[in-house]
Each structure stands twice: as C-alpha cells, then as structure tokens.
Amino acid sequence: PKPTYRHDYRPPAYRVAHVDLTFELDPAATRVKASLQMERHPECKEGEPLRLDGEQLILKHIAIDGQALESDEYTLDDDGLSVRQPPARFRLDTEVEIAPCDNTALEGLYLSSGMYCTQCEAEGFRRITYYPDRPDVMATYSTTVIGDKAGQPVLLSNGNPVKRGELPDGRHFVTWNDPFPKPSYLFALVAGDLKKVEDRFTTMSGREVTLQIWVEEENLGKTDHAMASLKRAMKWDEETYGREYDLDLFMIVAVNDFNMGAMENKGLNLFNSAAVLTHPDTATDAAFQRVEGIVAHEYFHNWSGNRVTCRDWFQLSLKEGFTVFRDQCFSADVNSAAVKRIEDVAFFRTAQFAEDAGPTAHPVRPDHYIEITNFYTLTIYEKGAEVVRMLYNLMGEEAFRRGSDRYFERFDGQAVTIEDFVDCMAEASGQDLTQFMRWYSQAGTPEIDAYGEYDYANAEYHLTLRQRTPATPDQPEKAPQHIPVRMGLVGTKSGRDLGLSLEGESLGSDGVIHLREAEQTFVFTDVPEAPVPSLLRGFSAPVQLRFPYSREDLAFLLANDSDGFNRWDAGQRLAMLALDDLIAAHRNGVEKVMDPRVVDAFRSLLERGGDDKAVLAEMLTLPSEAYIAEQQPLVDVEAIHAARTFVKQSLAATLRDDFLRLYQENESDEPYAPQPEQIARRSLKNVALGYLMAVEDEEGVELARRQFEADHNMTDVRQALTLLTHSSRDDLAAPALRSFGEKWAHDSLVMDQWFAIQVTRPQTDALDRVRHLMAHPAFSLKNPNKVRALVGTFVNQNRINFHRADGEGYRLLADVVIELNRLNPEIASRLVTPLTRWQRFDEPRQELMRAELERIRAEKLSPNVYEVIEKALA
Ligand code: HT7
Ligand code: ZN
Numbered sequence: 037p038k039p040t041y042r043h044d045y046r047p048p049a050y051r052v053a054h055v056d057l058t059f060e061l062d063p064a065a066t067r068v069k070a071s072l073q074m075e076r077h078p079e080c081k082e083g084e085p086l087r088l089d090g091e092q093l094i095l096k097h098i099a100i101d102g103q104a105l106e107s108d109e110y111t112l113d114d115d116g117l118s119v120r121q122p123p124a125r126f127r128l129d130t131e132v133e134i135a136p137c138d139n140t141a142l143e144g145l146y147l148s149s150g151m152y153c154t155q156c157e158a159e160g161f162r163r164i165t166y167y168p169d170r171p172d173v174m175a176t177y178s179t180t181v182i183g184d185k186a187g188q189p190v191l192l193s194n195g196n197p198v199k200r201g202e203l204p205d206g207r208h209f210v211t212w213n214d215p216f217p218k219p220s221y222l223f224a225l226v227a228g229d230l231k232k233v234e235d236r237f238t239t240m241s242g243r244e245v246t247l248q249i250w251v252e253e254e255n256l257g258k259t260d261h262a263m264a265s266l267k268r269a270m271k272w273d274e275e276t277y278g279r280e281y282d283l284d285l286f287m288i289v290a291v292n293d294f295n296m297g298a299m300e301n302k303g304l305n306l307f308n309s310a311a312v313l314t315h316p317d318t319a320t321d322a323a324f325q326r327v328e329g330i331v332a333h334e335y336f337h338n339w340s341g342n343r344v345t346c347r348d349w350f351q352l353s354l355k356e357g358f359t360v361f362r363d364q365c366f367s368a369d370v371n372s373a374a375v376k377r378i379e380d381v382a383f384f385r386t387a388q389f390a391e392d393a394g395p396t397a398h399p400v401r402p403d404h405y406i407e408i409t410n411f412y413t414l415t416i417y418e419k420g421a422e423v424v425r426m427l428y429n430l431m432g433e434e435a436f437r438r439g440s441d442r443y444f445e446r447f448d449g450q451a452v453t454i455e456d457f458v459d460c461m462a463e464a465s466g467q468d469l470t471q472f473m474r475w476y477s478q479a480g481t482p483e484i485d486a487y488g489e490y491d492y493a494n495a496e497y498h499l500t501l502r503q504r505t506p507a508t509p510d511q512p513e514k515a516p517q518h519i520p521v522r523m524g525l526v527g528t529k530s531g532r533d534l535g536l537s538l539e540g541e542s543l544g545s546d547g548v549i550h551l552r553e554a555e556q557t558f559v560f561t562d563v564p565e566a567p568v569p570s571l572l573r574g575f576s577a578p579v580q581l582r583f584p585y586s587r588e589d590l591a592f593l594l595a596n597d598s599d600g601f602n603r604w605d606a607g608q609r610l611a612m613l614a615l616d617d618l619i620a621a622h623r624n625g626v627e628k629v630m631d632p633r634v635v636d637a638f639r640s641l642l643e644r645g646g647d648d649k650a651v652l653a654e655m656l657t658l659p660s661e662a663y664i665a666e667q668q669p670l671v672d673v674e675a676i677h678a679a680r681t682f683v684k685q686s687l688a689a690t691l692r693d694d695f696l697r698l699y700q701e702n703e704s705d706e707p708y709a710p711q712p713e714q715i716a717r718r719s720l721k722n723v724a725l726g727y728l729m730a731v732e733d734e735e736g737v738e739l740a741r742r743q744f745e746a747d748h749n750m751t752d753v754r755q756a757l758t759l760l761t762h763s764s765r766d767d768l769a770a771p772a773l774r775s776f777g778e779k780w781a782h783d784s785l786v787m788d789q790w791f792a793i794q795v796t797r798p799q800t801d802a803l804d805r806v807r808h809l810m811a812h813p814a815f816s817l818k819n820p821n822k823v824r825a826l827v828g829t830f831v832n833q834n835r836i837n838f839h840r841a842d843g844e845g846y847r848l849l850a851d852v853v854i855e856l857n858r859l860n861p862e863i864a865s866r867l868v869t870p871l872t873r874w875q876r877f878d879e880p881r882q883e884l885m886r887a888e889l890e891r892i893r894a895e896k897l898s899p900n901v902y903e904v905i906e907k908a909l910a
Contacts, residue, residue, distance in 0.1 A: 037899040039404040042350040048168055049080045049087075050122070052175040057165070059145075061152055061183045061227055063137035066145060067096070070132075070165040072175075075125045086119040089162035089169040090132070092144075097131040098166075117166050130166050139163075140818050140859040143409075148293035149252070151228025152188065153306060157299060158349055158408045161220035171346045172451035174217040181227055182209040188227040190250065194218070194302045196285055214302055216282065217449055219345055224301030226250070226289045233259045237267055237281070240274045245281050250289040251313065258313035261324055261710060262288065262331050269332035272366050277440055279339045288312060288331070292784065293819050295862050296412065297330050300337035307334070310785055310821055316708035318786050320751040321718060324710035325371065333363040344447045349408045353400045353476070354454050356412075357420020361428070364421060371712050374600040375650040381575045381601070382654075384422070386663040388414040389580065392481040393666075394873050395907045397508040401454055401476040406903040409862045415479070422578040423475045426520055427458075429548070429576060430472075431465040439464035471518040471552060479508040482517050484551070486583040490566045497525055497560040497567055501551045503579075509907065519551040522576035524598065525560060525567035531596040533570075537562045546573065546599070568592055573599040587613055587633045594637055595644075600651055607655050610637055611683065615664055618679035623672060628679070630686035638687055642694040649702070650716035653723045658684060661835050671876045673839040677798070681730070688727040698724040699739060708749040715751075722755040729759040737765065744772055750786075758793050787814045788825035795830040802837040803844055806830045817855055820863050827852050831870045838870065839877070843884035846871060850888035854895055861898030868892070868901065872908035 056071040076084065095112060098105045100122060110119045119128070139146035144163025145154050154160065162169040179193040185208045191200075195214030202208050230250040237245045247266060249259040266288070273279045283303045294308035311330045314323060340362060341355035368376040391397060391414050398411070400420045405411050428436045439461040447456060454476055462469045482505045489498045501521065505514035524533045524546050533545035538560055543549075549558050568589045572581045585593075585606075590613070593606035614631040621628050641647070641655055661680055665671045688695065702721035708714070725743070728736025744756035757776055761769045773794065780786035791814075795806050806826060809815060815822050831838045831849050838845035849871060856864035874885035886909070893905050 037406045037902055039406050040408075041404045042348070042402070045348050045350075047077060047079075048170065048173050049084045050074050050076055050168065052168065052173055055167075055175050055177045056179075057177065058180045059182060059225060061136075061181065061188060063147060064135050066134050066136055066152075068132050068134060068165045070128075070130050070167070072128045072167070074122070074128055076122070082124070083121050086122045086128075087116060087168070088119075088166040089116045089159070090166040091115060091162050093132040093134060093163070093166065095130065095132055095166070097129070099129045100126050102127070102129070116162070132165055134164065141861060142293055142295050142820070143862065145225065146293070148291050149228075150187070151230065151291070152183075152225065153228075153289070153291050154223065154225045154301075155295065155299060155306070156223050156301070157221040158352075158412075159221075161223055164223075167220055169220050170348065171219040171221060172348065174219055174345070174449070174451060176217050177214045177223065178211065179214075179223075179225065180209055180211040181225055182207055183227045187229065190226070190228060190230045190232075192224075192226040192250070192287060192289065192304055194222070194224055194304050195283060196303075214283075216302060216343070218302050218342065219451065222300070222302045222342055222345075224299070224304040224306060226291075226304065226306070229253075230289065231256055233263060235263050235267070237270050237286075239270075239280045241280060243280075243284070245270075245283070246285050248285070248287045249312070250287060251309075252290070255290060255309070255313050258315045258318070261314040262307075262312045262327055265328040265331040266335060268328075268370060269335045269366060272332070272369065273336060273339070273362075276365070276369075277339070277362070277437070277444075279336075279444065281338060282343070286335075288334075292821070295820055295860070298334045300334040300341055302338075302342050305334045307331075308821065310788070313785060314710075316710075316749045318750055318780075318783060320754050320789075321710060321715045322751075325367065325715075328370070328710075329363050329367045332366045333359055336362045336366075339444055343449065344444060345451045347451045347453050349405070349411070350401055350403075351453050352408075352411060353416045353420030353423075354452070354457055356417045357400065358424050358457070360417050360421035361424040364425075372648065372650040372716065374604075374648060375654055375716075377574060377601055378604050378651070378654045380418075382660075382663065384414070384418050384575075384578065385580075386660060386666055388418050388578070389481050389666055390662075390873065391415055392419075392479065392508070393506070395509060395875075395910065396869075396872060396904060397479045399477050399479045399511075403510070407861075407865070407899040410865055410900055410903055419578055422575075426475070426577055427461050427469075427472070429522070430467065430520055431461060435465040436461070471516075474515060474517050478505060478514055478517065479511055480505045480514065482514075482519060482577075482579040484519065484521075484579050484581045486569075486571060486581060488569050488583070490563065492566070495561070495563050497563045497569075498557055499549075499560065499569060500555065500557045501549075502555040503551055504554070509910070516552060516554045519577045519579055520548050521551055521571060521581075522546065522548045522573040524570045524573065525563060526570055526593065526596055526598075527565040527567055528592065529565045531592075533598050534563055534565070534567055536560055548576065570597045570599055570602045572602075572605075574601045575605075585609060587631070591633055591637045594655075595640060600648070604651065604655050607637065607641075608659050610634060611658055612664070612667060614683060615659070615676075615679050616667075618682055619664075619668070619672060619675040622675040622678045628682050630683065630690075634683070635687060635690050639691060639694065642691060642698065648716070649720045650712065653716065653719040656720075656723050656727075662832075665835070665876070670878065672878070673835055673881075677836040681798075684727065684730045688730040688733070692728065692731070692733060695724040695727045696733075696735060699728065705748065718749075718751050722752070725755065725759060729763060732763055732765065737763070737768070741768060741772075750789075754789060754793070758796070761793050762797050762799075764799075781814070784814065784821070788821055791815070791822070791826040792829040792833075795826055796834050798834070798836055800837070802830065802834055803840065803848060806848060817852070818859060820860065823852070823856065823863055823867065828867060831867070839881060841880065843881075843888075846885050846888045850891050853892055853901065857892070857895060857898050857901045861900035864898070865900035865904045868904055868908075872904060874908070 054073040058069040060067040136145045143160040181191040191210040193212035198213045199211040232248045235247045288305045290309040297311040298307040340358045443460040485502045487500045536543040536547045590606045590610040597603045614634045702717045740756045853868045
C-alpha cells in the first residue's frame with residue numbers, strides 16, 4: 037500500500053452538484069443506482085479524466101447523459117473507475133451490486149442484528165457506489181430506500197422524508213431529501229425493525245424540531261437520558277456558540293455492531309448502542325456521563341464538521357479537536373467542572389503521552405498516511421482539543437466566540453483547512469499565532485524542566501523554564517513551542533496565592549506566562565515571602581512539566597493550592613515519589629516501607645472535610661498502573677503492580693476507620709439519578725470500599741457483599757462485583773459472577789461489563805479466563821463491543837497478566853489480531869497497539885513482543901494493520 041501525502045492535495049477536477057440514490061435492499065445482492073449531476077471545475081482542462089472511487093462493487097451499468105458507456109470509454113480497477121473524456125457538464129448514472137451480509141469490516145453498507153446500516157467516514161461511501169469519495173466534494177442528496185415491509189418497516193436516510201409508498205411483492209419505499217450540501221462521509225441509511233421515542237425542541241429562532249431515537253423494541257426504556265442530553269446539548273450550543281439546528285428532524289439510531297462510539301451523519305446520527313442506551317439497572321454513572329458527552333459531541337458536529345467540513349483528511353482535527361473541546365466544555369458546564377478536567381487530563385497524560393512517545397506518534401495534522409482510519413487517534417482528538425483549549429485561554433472567552441462566529445459564517449457550506457480556523461482566531465484576537473501553529477505540525481510531547489529560586493534580599497522569585505520535545509518518527513529536530521503556563525506562587529507562611537508581578541506588569545494572583553524560547557527566566561518582583569510555585573494550573577498546555585518539588589512542597593500544595601486541579605496534581609506527584617521508591621525497593625529485593633508523608637497527606641484529606649466530594653474521590657485515587665508506567669524510563673510491570681498494591685494496602689490498613697466512616701457517610705438509598713451530587717457521593721463511597729477491600733477487611737467484604745446483593749443501581753453493583761471478583765475470596769466471587777451472568781444473559785451491554793470485570797482480575801488465571809470466555813455464547817469476534825470488552829480490556833487494563841513473562845498474553849493478542857485482520861481491519865489495527873510499545877519493556881519481553889509482531893507481519897495484511905506493524909518494527 038502507498039502513502040498519501042498532504043502536500044499532494046489538488047482540488048477535485050469534477051464537482052457533484054446533486055446525487056440521486058436508489059437502494060433496493062437485499063442481504064447478499066443490494067442494488068444501488070446513483071445519478072450524479074457533475075461539472076468540471078472551471079480551472080480544469082478539457083479532456084481531464086473523471087476519477088471515481090469504488091471498492092468491492094460489482095458494476096452493472098454506467099451511462100453518461102443516458103448513453104451507456106462503451107468498454108473503451110472507461111477503465112475499472114480495484115480502487116475505482118476512470119471515465120476517459122467526460123463533457124464539461126453531465127449526468128453520470130451507475131448501477132452496482134453489493135453484499136451487506138458479507139461486510140464484517142462494518143464500513144459501507146452492512147447488516148447489524150438484521151438491520152441495514154451504513155458507516156461512511158472516512159472512506160466507506162466508496163463501498164456503496166462509485167463516487168469522488170473525498171470531503172471537499174459537497175452535494176445535495178436525494179435517497180430512495182426500497183425494502184421489505186415485514187423485515188424493514190423503517191427506512192431512514194439523511195434530511196427529511198418527502199415521499200413514501202407501497203410496491204409489489206410486500207415491499208415499500210421512502211424517499212429522503214437532504215437540502216444541505218454534504219460530503220459523502222456524512223451519508224447514512226438505516227433500514228430495519230425499529231421503534232422510536234419522540235420529543236420536540238424549539239430552537240432559539242422559534243422553529244420546532246422533531247427529535248427521534250430509534251432502537252430495538254426491548255430498548256425503548258433506555259433512551260430517556262440520551263434524549264435529555266440531546267436537548268441540553270442543543271440549548272448549550274445556542275447559548276454558548278450561537279449555533280442553531282437547521283433541519284426539521286434530528287434522528288439518532290442505536291446500532292449493536294459499530295466500530296467506534298457514534299457517527300454524526302447529517303440529521304441521522306448512528307450510535308453504538310453502548311453510547312446511547314442507559315438505565316440505572318444496566319449502566320454505571322460513568323456510562324451515563326459518557327452517553328451525555330457523546331450525544332453532545334455528535335450533535336455539535338452539525339456545525340463543527342458538517343456545515344463547515346474538512347478539505348481533506350489531513351485536516352481531521354479541524355472538526356474532531358474542535359468538537360472534543362466543545363463537548364468537554366459542555367460536560368464541564370453541566371457536571372462537576374473540576375472532576376471533568378481531572379478525568380480528561382488523567383486519561384490524556386496516560387494514553388496520549390504514550391502515543392506521542394511510541395512508534396505511531398504523529399502531529400495533530402499529519403503529513404502522510406496509508407490508511408486514514410488509523411488516524412482517528414488520541415492525538416487528533418484529544419491533543420487537538422488541548423490545542424483549541426490553549427487558543428481559547430490565550431484569547432479569552434469573548435474573542436474566542438468572535439473567532440468561532442467568524443469561522444462558521446465565513447466558511448458555511450465549505451470544506452476548509454486548519455489555517456482557515458486559526459486565521460479566524462488570529463483576526464478576532466489580534467494575536468500573532470505563527471509560532472502557535474507548530475502545535476499542529478510537531479509531534480511529541482514537549483518536556484519542560486523548571487527551576488525556581490527565591491531571592492530573600494530582593495523579594496524576587498526567579499523561575500527558569502527549559503523546553504525540549506523529544507524526537508519522533510520523521511521528526512528528529514523540534515523547534516520551541518509557544519507554551520502558555522498558568523501559574524500562581526503560593527506563600528509558604530500565609531498558604532495563600534501571592535500577587536504575580538512580572539517585570540513590572542501585574543498578572544493578578546493566577547496568571548499566565550508564555551514560554552516561547554528553548555529557555556526563559558521569569559523574574560517575579562515584590563514577592564513578600566518564600567513561595568512554592570503552582571505550575572501549569574488546569575493543565576494549561578499538553579506538556580510534561582518537571583519541577584524538583586520536595587515531598588513537603590507537594591503536601592503543602594495539596595493542602596493549600598487555590599487551584600483544585602493542581603491540588604489533585606500535587607497529590608498525584610506526591611504518590612508518584614513514594615511509588616518510585618517502592619518500585620526501586622521491589623526491584624532491589626529490599627523491604628518496602630510506606631512513606632508516612634503520603635499517609636499523613638491522605639489522612640488530612642479524609643479529615644479536613646469541606647472538599648467537593650467528587651474532587652475528593654479523585655484525590656483519593658492513586659495513579660493507575662498505566663500512568664505510573666508512563667513515568668518510568670523502562671517499564672517494570674511486576675514492580676509497578678507490587679508498589680501500587682503496597683501503597684493501597686498500607687493506606688487501607690492505616691486509615692481503615694476513616695474509609696469505613698467515609699463509606700457509611702455516603703451510603704444512600706434514594707432513587708437513582710445521574711445527577712452530579714449523587715454521582716459524587718457514589719464515587720466517594722466506592723473509592724472507600726475499594727480501599728477496604730484492598731486488605732479484605734472483614735467489614736469491607738461484608739459491605740461489598742451487601743452492596744452487590746442490594747442491587748440498587750449498576751454503579752454500585754458493578755463496583756461491588758469487581759471488588760469481589762478481584763479479591764482472593766473465590767467463595768464470594770464465583771457465586772456473584774454466576775448470578776450476575778445468569779441475570780443479565782439477555783442484555784448484551786451488561787454482558788460486556790461481565791466480561792470486562794472478569795478479565796481485569798489480578799489473579800494469574802485471568803488469561804485463561806479470556807481464552808475460555810472467547811468461547812462463551814455471548815462473545816463474537818465480529819462484534820467490536822465484545823472484542824473491546826473482553827480482549828481490549830484485558831490487554832489494556834490487566835497489565836500484570838497481559839505482560840506475563842512467558843509471553844502468553846502477547847500470543848493471545850497476536851492470535852486475535854490475525855483473525856480480526858481478515859474480519860475487521862479497523863478494529864484489528866487499534867487492538868494491536870499495546871504490542872507496538874515493545875521498546876518500553878525489558879529485553880526478554882521486547883523479544884517476545886517483537887516475535888508476535890513478526891508473526892502478524894507474515895500474514896497477508898490489510899493496509900490498516902500493515903501500516904501499524906511496519907511502524908512498530910521500523
Ligand atoms: N466522526 C466519527 C469518526 C469515525 C467513526 C465513527 C463510527 C465508526 C467508524 C468511524 N470512523 C470514523 C465519530 C466522531 O468523532 O464523532
Ligand atoms: Zn467527532
């Protein structure tokens with residue numbers, strides 16, 4: 037497979053003004069007729085051939101302006117079709133046959149639980165019909181879907197239904213019109229036996245919009261939260277961005293087999309059922325919040341992505357980074373903002389930093405790709421969102437809003453670039469963003485080494501920041517970035533933020549300094565007492581910042597920092613220092629001793645009260661094994677697991693009574709609601725239970741057992757079942773797992789949780805359980821949710837067992853990747869990620885991991901898996 041390069045971009049030679057599609061649905065032989073109104077670009081020369089993309093299509097007919105083409109007037113190949121000398125304006129008619137029932141890749145038109153559905157982003161439309169399948173070709177669509185009345189009573193597509201009727205042989209049809217020009221990746225079709233829940237929304241200009249959520253009949257009771265989230269998101273986008281919905285109908289459909297979370301097709305969003313269905317009995321608080329975030333994300337795409345779209349796929353972060361930023365702000369506004377930021381950053385620093393440090397590192401705007409679906413990454417989405425967040429913070433709320441208004445107005449109905457977006461922001465703010473653009477072009481996480489000194493005599497604080505970005509594949513040299521560092525100086529006597537006065541300019545007590553050079557010293561004057569600096573508040577830039585904090589400094593910040601995020605971060609840093617010592621002790625075979633300063637810090641957290649419960653729950657949560665690993669030069673899986681377990685058990689043993697009290701204080705039997713205050717209480721209670729169970733405290737075990745049996749809501753049940761399953765008490769684990777499995781055998785999404793709970797067991801039988809559960813009737817390699825729940829969870833969240841010294845974990849993953857490479861390449865290339873990080877481990881593990889990568893490489897590979905494996909072995 038050959039790479040595509042960003043610099044090779046050329047505008048399309050032919051544009052499509054309008055598309056007429058007719059689908060005659062059949063599992064093995066669906067007929068697709070396409071009629072394209074086309075015209076040559078004025079700047080294009082006469083005689084320029086017309087290139088259409090097409091894959092896995094059987095061409096039945098092709099004609100221009102009603103005249104069938106002779107075989108020498110066009111050529112067919114594996115990726116498409118070229119028409120030799122089309123006229124300047126013409127109508128192209130094609131008819132193809134496709135087989136949805138054989139489509140296990142879930143791109144294009146496929147069958148999911150007997151329902152027809154489509155996934156066209158990024159390049160799936162070419163598996164439906166011959167078309168210039170690129171985002172800068174925008175057309176209006178009219179789509180007629182013909183199906184069997186009994187099998188597919190519901191026939192949906194983009195836009196508004198304009199005609200419906202009966203046909204012979206028990207068939208019927210519906211014609212849909214989408215008046216907004218769109219790229220082919222936003223096309224959607226759904227046909228099946230679905231039921232709907234309906235609601236209404238009145239837009240800010242007083243238009244009535246019908247909202248529909250389509251699901252299988254048994255899921256009708258699981259749509260309330262998604263509907264409420266949708267209405268909240270619609271209102272928020274009007275209030276925050278001035279963006280109003282444009283069609284009269286907005287539909288969401290739940291699909292069981294889906295490669296990602298959801299898809300923002302115009303007027304017809306398709307959702308992985310796991311990302312839309314909720315019920316207190318079946319979904320956890322985290323799932324409720326995830327649904328809210330994804331519903332909002334897809335809805336927000338209607339402007340940031342659909343009305344204004346990407347010129348080419350290199351600009352993917354233009355829509356994804358901006359939309360993630362929008363959904364993060366929405367979730368922060370409607371829930372606990374501090375917790376949202378902590379959760380997002382904890383995830384980002386673990387997973388995106390790892391991506392940036394690995395063989396598949398790439399810039400927010402990549403320069404080349406082999407398979408674009410490999411680039412739906414944390415860098416494009418999450419780092420892209422951090423970059424937009426930096427812009428927002430640099431400009432301030434009002435200027436950012438002016439910039440976004442300008443962007444949406446200037447480019448409505450167009451396919452544009454990241455420069456177009458940043459230009460609008462520069463114009464609206466009057467700022468020079470030239471250096472800032474490096475955030476889009478340079479891969480890798482900038483590292484900042486910071487040093488501070490207090491000059492008593494002159495009452496000055498000197499802060500030196502040095503930045504460096506490590507080399508990444510294709511980019512050995514890096515230039516300095518523009519890094520906004522939000523900070524405060526916390527007085528060690530007063531425990532308060534001191535005013536920041538930088539070279540005579542007052543920045544208030546919480547200000548931003550701008551690091552632009554490789555090294556800069558900032559001199560703060562009028563600093564009346566020795567401070568501890570609180571740096572990178574709110575994670576003001578996606579960088580790794582090191583500062584030689586003592587443990588006393590960190591305990592001080594944990595107690596006194598006015599910035600909630602940095603208080604949490606100080607706790608994480610303090611725990612990390614203790615963990616580093618314990619990792620070294622484990623490696624050297626020395627007895628492990630718990631740092632009393634960590635215990636004291638946790639004790640004060642538990643005793644001081646007054647903290648937001650949700651934030652307190654985060655503060656009491658130790659860094660994950662994955663995050664700890666990310667901070668080590670070489671990952672020692674066993675030492676990390678042993679050190680973290682030791683810290684958790686030491687805290688649990690010493691602070692047992694405090695955790696018990698915390699549990700009891702936060703117990704409640706009020707009816708479940710996914711409200712921030714209740715969620716906070718549940719998470720605090722469940723964190724406390726986690727500590728009690730870490731030492732298998734008798735009372736703790738009893739509480740876990742009772743919580744499981746009380747069966748009050750899935751958040752509590754899942755935590756209790758997890759703790760019982762992960763304990764050494766098989767007498768409790770086995771019956772609980774059995775009763776849960778029997779009770780929920782009919783509910784596929786709950787069974788996914790049942791799989792995940794078992795395969796995260798730290799006990800040595802976890803890997804055997806994975807193999808065993810792969811034969812369970814509820815498991816299928818063809819269903820991405822099952823693969824993620826069972827195999828994905830094991831390889832990503834059970835590090836001690838996946839990285840077994842005998843290499844069995846690696847072998848298991850390679851076996852699955854080889855199978856999936858054939859069935860679903862998009863899922864296969866994502867799943868293989870942990871093996872690609874082989875350089876981070878010890879020599880014997882490196883060899884074992886490389887051997888499995890080589891075994892995969894020896895197969896006939898899809899472009900998706902090929903690209904990742906080649907990078908990993910380069
Ligand atoms: N824009 C979508 C990205 C996407 C996708 C979704 C479902 C299945 C396959 C997919 N490939 C790409 C989802 C989003 O970011 O909103
Ligand atoms: Zn998106």
